[in-house]
Amino acid sequence: MMNRNRHAFHRMLQMLAVVVGLGVGMAPVGHAAERKKAAAKVQPTKAASASKTAIRKAEPKVRPVAAAKSSRTGVATKRGAVAKVAYAPPPRPSYGQIAGLHGAQDPLDLKSSVALVVDQETHEVLLSKNDHAVLPIASLTKLMTGLLISEARLPMEEMITITQDDVDTEKGSRSRLNVGTTLTRGEMLHLALMSSENRAAHALGRTYPGGLAAFVSLMNAKARMLGMADTRYVEPTGLSSNNQSSARDLALLVDTAYRDSRLRELSTSPSYTVDVGARTLQYNNTNRLVHSSAWDIGLQKTGYISEAGQCLVMQAKVAGRKLIMVFLDSAGKFSRIGDAERVRRWVESAPAVSPLGKPVAHQGRPEGQTPLQVSAATGLGSLGVADLMSKGH
Numbered sequence: 001m002m003n004r005n006r007h008a009f010h011r012m013l014q015m016l017a018v019v020v021g022l023g024v025g026m027a028p029v030g031h032a033a034e035r036k037k038a039a040a041k042v043q044p045t046k047a048a049s050a051s052k053t054a055i056r057k058a059e060p061k062v063r064p065v066a067a068a069k070s071s072r073t074g075v076a077t078k079r080g081a082v083a084k085v086a087y088a089p090p091p092r093p094s095y096g097q098i099a100g101l102h103g104a105q106d107p108l109d110l111k112s113s114v115a116l117v118v119d120q121e122t123h124e125v126l127l128s129k130n131d132h133a134v135l136p137i138a139s140l141t142k143l144m145t146g147l148l149i150s151e152a153r154l155p156m157e158e159m160i161t162i163t164q165d166d167v168d169t170e171k172g173s174r175s176r177l178n179v180g181t182t183l184t185r186g187e188m189l190h191l192a193l194m195s196s197e198n199r200a201a202h203a204l205g206r207t208y209p210g211g212l213a214a215f216v217s218l219m220n221a222k223a224r225m226l227g228m229a230d231t232r233y234v235e236p237t238g239l240s241s242n243n244q245s246s247a248r249d250l251a252l253l254v255d256t257a258y259r260d261s262r263l264r265e266l267s268t269s270p271s272y273t274v275d276v277g278a279r280t281l282q283y284n285n286t287n288r289l290v291h292s293s294a295w296d297i298g299l300q301k302t303g304y305i306s307e308a309g310q311c312l313v314m315q316a317k318v319a320g321r322k323l324i325m326v327f328l329d330s331a332g333k334f335s336r337i338g339d340a341e342r343v344r345r346w347v348e349s350a351p352a353v354s355p356l357g358k359p360v361a362h363q364g365r366p367e368g369q370t371p372l373q374v375s376a377a378t379g380l381g382s383l384g385v386a387d388l389m390s391k392g393h
Contacts, residue, residue, distance in 0.1 A: 094309040096329030101130050108342045111335035114328035116247035131247035134230045138303030138311050139196045141238030143257050144219050146193045149204050150262045156186035160207050166199040170239040175199045187274050193267040195283040198237045205236035226252050241307035247326040250313050254324050258299045258315045267299050312336040318347045
């Protein structure tokens with residue numbers, strides 16, 4: 001009896017061992033085939049693996065961006081992080097765009113919202129478009145800066161050093177004239193007029209006898225003397241949008257500046273090099289038309305800030321006529337040049353007829369006045385941006 005009980009007890013222990021073995025992965029050898037069958041059910045087939053691989057290849061890959069900056073937030077994403085789409089805000093509209101000046105039509109389909117073309121000798125107005133509107137003039141300002149420096153008869157070989165005061169804090173523009181750079185006044189004037197060098201122009205005003213404040217006052221006094229009633233200057237570079245004028249006023253300035261041989265030479269120079277320590281810097285003219293054989297340009301100046309748009313003034317001989325051209329608030333990078341080309345082709349094809357299809361009557365002028373001074377005296381008056389905006393634009 002005891003033997004049978006002992007035998008039954010051992011069989012219970014064996015069964016318990018089997019049950020425990022299955023729970024910890026120690027099943028008897030006899031169950032190996034069943035385990036293989038069970039494992040086969042959960043393993044993917046080769047066909048399924050290939051299908052998944054094909055899907056992965058077809059899916060677009062998103063690569064992490066190492067230093068993608070959002071122009072709106074200014075925060076760079078780190079490598080491995082999900083890259084945010086960089087957002088570039090649209091350029092700020094110019095004052096002319098805000099005022100609705102680009103809606104004005106003209107026979108030549110000019111891209112500039114303001115234009116004026118005048119025969120320098122006969123005072124014939126060949127083309128006029130919003131010529132009384134008062135707008136920011138950007139680096140056209142430097143034409144007045146250059147005129148005053150040249151007329152002051154200051155020593156052109158005197159050395160001028162760029163200081164921290166000449167660094168642009170208005171727009172943050174760049175310059176190759178580092179703080180501490182020393183050039184002659186003549187070299188500074190050349191760079192300001194030809195390549196629109198902002199630090200050079202500011203240094204010219206800063207080192208003027210009496211200082212920068214006296215120079216800016218003189219700029220405004222000169223404008224009044226020339227009859228530029230719509231013009232205001234607050235600094236000598238044009239970086240400030242508070243430097244403003246009208247096309248009629250700028251035609252007066254171009255007419256006066258053209259009579260200065262130094263300004264004619266420097267503003268139309270195709271290129272210029274200066275030695276800065278151990279380096280030689282080459283500067284090029286900001287107006288590519290000075291390189292063109294189709295143009296005979298006597299004086300020119302370009303300008304751009306977002307508030308002013310692309311600007312250009314020139315004195316040029318076209319079809320035997322000395323013309324003064326003013327283009328303000330042109331929307332595209334090359335559109336001011338395109339507008340000048342449109343005017344040149346039109347004058348060459350019909351030099352004696354205005355775009356309106358009729359000859360422009362010659363206006364007489366009092367003795368002693370230049371042709372364009374009559375324009376200031378008999379002009380249509382001024383209309384500023386604030387006036388335009390108050391009219392519903």
